[in-house]
Amino acid sequence: EAGVTQSPTHLIKTRGQQATLRCSPISGHTSVYWYQQALGLGLQFLLWYDEGEERNRGNFPPRFSGRQFPNYSSELNVNALELEDSALYLCASSWDRDNEQFFGPGTRLTVL
């Protein structure tokens, strides 16, 4: 069974640009979570999507947004990129009503 996949592996942008990150959950999982792992800050919860809707978001500005598609894959969009947005962005998926989250390998975003 394929695990959670993310693309691209690496992404380099400049300040002010927009970045789009993609995530495909494990087949059958309906919940997708996004986390930011910035240097020295550990993992921070960003967004949770379930059944196509945003269910919860962490303490991030509105320029961090996303969506979940009918096939349960998800996009994370970061607008007006700032240098401090440079981080590893991890996606995780889980069965609805299950506590275990399975993580993808992450997308490393570098903002120059």
Add this chain to the structure above:
Amino acid sequence: GEDVEQSLFLSVREGDSSVINCTYTDSSSTYLYWYKQEPGAGLQLLTYIFSNMDMKQDQRLTVLLNKKDKHLSLRIADTQTGDSAIYFCAEGFPSGAGSYQLTFGKGTKLSVIP
């Protein structure tokens, strides 16, 4: 607010036991987790413990939970070089609709000396 604290670094000799400690502040968490992150890889769930348990053992891994002190530990017996990684402690909170939101510590980098 939610806060999970871990020491940043731990070095042990191959064959010794490793103990990674974690403290948390929110007693409403339902599950507590240990994840392992190897270089270039995503997070791998090692084990988790329900908040009303004191101990869980799984092969070389032993998780101890002290609810009174809000202290969680992960013991790795007979540590091997392949155990070198960053270990994250996390609390799980119900997010509604039966799912859980995780709050992570900053991770402990375990270095195993041959």
